[in-house]
Amino acid sequence: MNHARTDFRAFLDTLTEAGLMHGIDEPVDPYLEAGAINRHLLESGLPGPIYSCIKDSIPGMRLAANMFATFPGVAIALGLPADTDVHDIIDCYRERFGRTTEPVVVAEGECQQNVLLGDDADLTGLPAIHGHPGDGGRYLGTFGVSVTKDPDSDWTNWGIYRGMIHGPRALGITLHPQINHGGRIMAAYHRADRPMPYAMFFGGDPLYTILGGPGAPPGVSEVDIAGGMRGRPVELVRCKTVDLTVPADAEIVVEGTVSPGDVLPEGPFAEYPGYLVSDPAPAPVVRVTAVTYRHRAILPTCSMGIPMDMVFPQIQMAANFKRALLQARLPIDKVGVPRAGNGMAVVVSTDTPIAGLPQRIAATIWSDAAGSKLTPYVIVVNTDVDPMDTDAVLHAIVAKCHPARDIHVYPGFYNAPLQPYLPPGPHRALGAGGANVLLDCTWPIDLAPQDIPLRSDFATSYPDDLKRRIKHRVAAWNPTPIDVRGKN
Numbered sequence: 001m002n003h004a005r006t007d008f009r010a011f012l013d014t015l016t017e018a019g020l021m022h023g024i025d026e027p028v029d030p031y032l033e034a035g036a037i038n039r040h041l042l043e044s045g046l047p048g049p050i051y052s053c054i055k056d057s058i059p060g061m062r063l064a065a066n067m068f069a070t071f072p073g074v075a076i077a078l079g080l081p082a083d084t085d086v087h088d089i090i091d092c093y094r095e096r097f098g099r100t101t102e103p104v105v106v107a108e109g110e111c112q113q114n115v116l117l118g119d120d121a122d123l124t125g126l127p128a129i130h131g132h133p134g135d136g137g138r139y140l141g142t143f144g145v146s147v148t149k150d151p152d153s154d155w156t157n158w159g160i161y162r163g164m165i166h167g168p169r170a171l172g173i174t175l176h177p178q179i180n181h182g183g184r185i186m187a188a189y190h191r192a193d194r195p196m197p198y199a200m201f202f203g204g205d206p207l208y209t210i211l212g213g214p215g216a217p218p219g220v221s222e223v224d225i226a227g228g229m230r231g232r233p234v235e236l237v238r239c240k241t242v243d244l245t246v247p248a249d250a251e252i253v254v255e256g257t258v259s260p261g262d263v264l265p266e267g268p269f270a271e272y273p274g275y276l277v278s279d280p281a282p283a284p285v286v287r288v289t290a291v292t293y294r295h296r297a298i299l300p301t302c303s304m305g306i307p308m309d310m311v312f313p314q315i316q317m318a319a320n321f322k323r324a325l326l327q328a329r330l331p332i333d334k335v336g337v338p339r340a341g342n343g344m345a346v347v348v349s350t351d352t353p354i355a356g357l358p359q360r361i362a363a364t365i366w367s368d369a370a371g372s373k374l375t376p377y378v379i380v381v382n383t384d385v386d387p388m389d390t391d392a393v394l395h396a397i398v399a400k401c402h403p404a405r406d407i408h409v410y411p412g413f414y415n416a417p418l419q420p421y422l423p424p425g426p427h428r429a430l431g432a433g434g435a436n437v438l439l440d441c442t443w444p445i446d447l448a449p450q451d452i453p454l455r456s457d458f459a460t461s462y463p464d465d466l467k468r469r470i471k472h473r474v475a476a477w478n479p480t481p482i483d484v485r486g487k488n
Contacts, residue, residue, distance in 0.1 A: 109248025336387030
């Protein structure tokens with residue numbers, strides 16, 4: 001196991017060496033300008049930014065964006081070579097995820113090199129941005145990992161819940177008892193009429209942020225999984241004002257409490273589906289008691305849209321779905337959550353001609369915690385289609401999915417409330433009005449092998465020896481790649 005430095009700064013250094021990040025030294029406005037730059041760089045295929053000067057922020061503080069926007073970046077975060085195939089990244093995550101190692105508490109950590117208490121704990125000095133024109137305000141919590149601890153057990157939850165700055169010492173958090181683990185823990189405190197201790201940390205090992213997304217089941221602490229995946233315990237330090245622990249190598253930590261009935265309107269925020277659909281809604285408020293940070297701290301942020309500026313959820317979801325399908329003993333080959341689907345579609349490949357197999361695949365995915373909430377579209381293809389190749393998947397849909405026979409619609413399913421197609425109404429927050437769909441793009445089982453049409457492409461149509469000769473000749477010509485998508 002690699003025991004090299006794995007904190008956020010080492011991660012950004014490696015990304016920069018790989019050409020995936022670059023520094024911006026000129027001052028940048030946190031209101032829209034930084035968010036617009038983030039989106040432009042991402043959508044143009046350019047390296048992500050590390051800003052050295054966000055206006056009106058604590059001198060020396062920095063801001064980084066788009067660091068999780070590529071599969072090579074996620075590979076680096078997992079300690080893999082940047083050129084690792086995406087399906088190997090998925091399998092690596094799937095194989096490592098089940099390991100656990102309990103953390104250790106240390107006396108001091110870099111995250112507490114600077115300590116602001118009481119009125120000095122001012123959130124407005126942090127380089128948080130107002131990223132989209134329709135956002136409700138400046139969002140500090142986009143890549144921040146919330147820390148909550150169950151009052152009746154040893155379970156500590158790490159979760160990514162968005163956080164909007166309401167004022168110098170007030171942060172609105174999207175904790176919901178019916179939707180996320182942090183909300184469930186909060187409800188346990190509030191049923192006893194007790195304030196909940198709360199912390200949000202930023203940075204540290206990039207694995208912390210990855211694990212803060214959907215993944216661990218209730219009762220399982222993400223910090224244990226992080227230790228297991230790295231092969232060594234995570235080092236934690238005790239917070240200054242609340243009874244919680246946070247990673248010693250974090251960049252910034254916000255501490256506070258969430259009291260029963262203390263809510264303020266939060267949102268809207270341009271979220272993962274790529275549309276601004278949510279209205280302001282009451283959300284719990286963290287009353288901040290401390291802010292601690294490293295010297296020249298770096299705040300990670302994201303500016304969601306089309307395409308997504310983070311792809312680690314696709315890796316997580318594909319790995320979790322593949323684990324569930326294999327545990328169900330279903331004969332599948334590869335699983336992919338294509339980037340263009342923003343987590344809302346999964347593609348599974350198989351060549352086993354068993355009646356009802358696509359339906360069993362879909363049922364297994366929709367029984368998964370993440371699949372039941374976030375992934376209403378299941379597409380099943382044959383193994384000649386790479387599930388991560390969106391062009392090939394679209395072709396499979398239009399060429400092999402019979403419009404009447406192979407599209408199976410299941411009304412009444414829960415869909416994530418942020419789905420743009422959901423109808424407005426009082427029950428939208430609970431995902432009412434949704435549906436799931438299965439697209440079966442496999443050859444019918446009653447189709448004789450000799451009747452299966454031959455695929456016409458370079459990879460499958462030509463003899464191997466001819467393909468090798470052609471590849472060698474073309475490589476000698478040293479042609480310049482072109483963007484087949486063209487420019488608008």
